[in-house]
Amino acid sequence: MSVALAQDPARDLEHDLAAADAALGGARADEIVAWAVGRFGDGLTLAASFSDCVLIDVATRVTPDLDVVFLDTQYHFPETRRYLEHVRDRYGLRMRVVRPRVAMDDRFRADPDGCCAVRKVEPLERALAGRAAWMSGLRRVEAPSRADARVVAWDARRRLVKINPLAAWTDADVGAYVHARELPVHPLTGRGFPSIGCWPCTRAPHPGDDPRAGRWAGSGKTECGINTP
């Protein structure tokens, strides 16, 4: 797929990104990754939460040597750590683990926004410093706050291009891909956790609830901040 951005990224950037987004809106995830690799080369980073490995599987089939970042908040489930190690070894990932600049504390109890700021938002900005573009497995159906997510967008906060190759995927699409590719599944997925974050802020949602209802349950908080403008 041929979708060119202007050579001067400062010139009408929003127009160019909107054109790329429109052209790639109906493309397969691997086509979107291939476009991103072709456009940004080694300046492209994949930020992975390791709640599943769908995007890792898609992306490494396009480019096995992709730069992968994992944000170690210090509060991940032991199951997530074991799953990460399994996926890392299975794919031979070139992975950077980025840790917060603060020690463990109980800030998540009284100030979850501040806790996410120092354990997720700031480490991601550090990890993406000097990069040209980043992508993640964000999907529109995951939450109302993600319903308008574009495939290609400008991340004004970090001054990078953001790519969401799985933006249009439904839960059924994910399930079908995992089955077809025989991908390893996070152990907590089978125990009723459709969305997996840090253990203090994640529980299994009640039947019929929004899949992300178990994240920061009862607090009104719905996003950690890395996916919000």
Ligand code: SF4
């Ligand atoms: S999800 Fe919870 S524990 Fe993890 S960084 Fe955010 S507030 Fe802290």
